[in-house]
Amino acid sequence: MKAAAAILPVVxxxxxxxxxxKMKILSEEQNGGxxxxxxxxxxxxxxxxxxxxMNIDPKYIKITGFMFILQCVTLLAGYxxxxxxxxxxxxxxxxxxxxxxxGNAFYPLYIGLVGAGFSSYFVLLDVPGIFIVFxxxxxxxxxxxxxxxxxxxxxxxxxxxxxxxGLIAGxxxxxxxxxxxxxRTGVYEAYCALADAATAPIAPLILFTxxxxxxLGRDNLAPMLITLAVRLVLMGCGIAxxxxxxxxxxxxxxxxxxxxxxxxxxxxxxxPIILEKLYKKGSDGxxxxxxxxxxMLVTVIAFALIAVFTA
Numbered sequence: 001m002k003a004a005a006a007i008l009p010v011v012x013x014x015x016x017x018x019x020x021x022k023m024k025i026l027s028e029e030q031n032g033g034x035x036x037x038x039x040x041x042x043x044x045x046x047x048x049x050x051x052x053x054m055n056i057d058p059k060y061i062k063i064t065g066f067m068f069i070l071q072c073v074t075l076l077a078g079y080x081x082x083x084x085x086x087x088x089x090x091x092x093x094x095x096x097x098x099x100x101x102x103g104n105a106f107y108p109l110y111i112g113l114v115g116a117g118f119s120s121y122f123v124l125l126d127v128p129g130i131f132i133v134f135x136x137x138x139x140x141x142x143x144x145x146x147x148x149x150x151x152x153x154x155x156x157x158x159x160x161x162x163x164x165x166g167l168i169a170g171x172x173x174x175x176x177x178x179x180x181x182x183x184r185t186g187v188y189e190a191y192c193a194l195a196d197a198a199t200a201p202i203a204p205l206i207l208f209t210x211x212x213x214x215x216l217g218r219d220n221l222a223p224m225l226i227t228l229a230v231r232l233v234l235m236g237c238g239i240a241x242x243x244x245x246x247x248x249x250x251x252x253x254x255x256x257x258x259x260x261x262x263x264x265x266x267x268x269x270x271x272p273i274i275l276e277k278l279y280k281k282g283s284d285g286x287x288x289x290x291x292x293x294x295x296m297l298v299t300v301i302a303f304a305l306i307a308v309f310t311a
Contacts, residue, residue, distance in 0.1 A: 006112050006307040010300070013108075013204050017211020031212045034205055042202050043103050044166035047123055049195040051170025052179050054120035059248070061124075063259075066242060068128035071098045072136075074234045081230050087223035089287050095275055096291055097231050099133050099268040102126030103163070104210065105296060106265040108203035109303040113261070113310070114254045116199065121258040123167070130164060133268045137275070145277050214293055220283070224291050228298065235263040257306055264302035266295035 020026045078097030082090040100106065107122050159165065173179050182188055242249060242259055249255050268274075272288035279285055 007304050009204075010109060010112050010207060010303065013207035014211035014214070014300075017208040018214060019211075020208070021212045026212065031209055034209050038202060038205055038209070039103070040162050042198060042205075044162040045195065046107075046119060046166075046199045046202055047163055048166035048170040049199065050119040050123045051167055052173055053183075054123070054174065056171075056174060059246075063242070063246065063249075064124050064127055066245065067125055068131070070238045070241075071100070071128055071132050074098045074231075074238070075132075077234055078230070085226060085230070087226060089220070089223050089227070089284065091280060092275055092278055092284055092288060093223070093227045093230075095137065095271060095278075096227055096267050096288065097234055099129045099137075099271060100126070100262055100265050101268050101292075102129060102262065102265070104206050104269050105299055106262050108206045108210075109265075109299065110258060110261055111203045113257055113303070113307060116196075118254045118258070119199075121255055125258060125262045127167065129268055130161070130167075133270055133274060134161060134164075137271075141275070141277050210296065214296065220287055220290070224287070224294050227291060228295060231267075231295070232264075232298070239263050253310070257310065261299075261302060261306060265299050266292045 021031075075094060075098040078094030081097070082093045087093065102122055102125060106126070107119075110122060111119070159168075182191070239260055249259055269292060271292070272285050275288060276285065
């Protein structure tokens with residue numbers, strides 16, 4: 001029953017999103033408006049609150065560093081793999097080996113398994129991918145397209161990202177002791193109630209938009225399956241290495257679930273847009289987007305299996 005309690009709300013919200021698209025209850029623009037609300041307002045509040053209230057333990061910071069190194073390594077491994085494995089999309093496939101969609105894919109499923117009280121684990125795992133998508137990718141693409149890297153412009157894109165602003169503000173207030181002092185005041189309980197009210201709708205709204213946007217066709221299925229297989233092998237190795245380097249993860253059930261589900265999640269949803277300058281043909285963008293949809297199926301299956309075996 002515990003597994004069903006975790007799985008059914010996820011399936012319901014995904015199905016509700018699909019139903020809304022099929023019945024044309026919402027337009028693409030309206031669904032986009034929901035996404036904008038999530039990423040420009042609600043998710044930054046979540047990230048700020050998680051970093052503002054979390055107990056920053058050095059051993060957990062090691063996991064953040066590990067995730068950054070892992071995602072750099074999987075990108076390099078992707079370059080190597082797709083020099084050997086030739087498909088029509090080998091020029092974009094390496095970028096689908098790295099980054100992980102934390103906010104859209106991992107977070108709502110993870111919260112469905114363990115509850116919102118462990119949001120800080122989401123932040124610890126997700127931070128490296130944010131910087132890879134908005135800083136490392138643009139630098140690589142600028143180099144490959146012989147454009148000026150525009151460091152100042154890229155940094156402006158990074159630090160005007162609402163999620164990153166929330167992250168930085170939360171960390172600064174935490175490490176300077178402001179959050180600890182604030183926790184001792186009489187208004188802290190009211191603040192927690194406000195934060196809970198602002199972040200509670202995030203998971204169901206994200207699942208709804210995912211269901212609305214989900215699409216998977218048979219076109220180019222073979223190269224997608226190859227790409228998926230390579231990524232799953234790389235991320236599977238990443239899980240094994242994480243458990244070997246940090247064996248204490250195995251003792252923390254919520255963190256163990258977070259690491260497994262996070263690495264089974266798809267690439268960042270912003271990837272198809274970020275890679276546009278590398279596209280050689282019109283179908284490249286559709287390939288990247290559809291691959292993410294295919295990988296999302298794997299993520300939901302992983303979520304269901306975790307729910308069953310941890311029930």
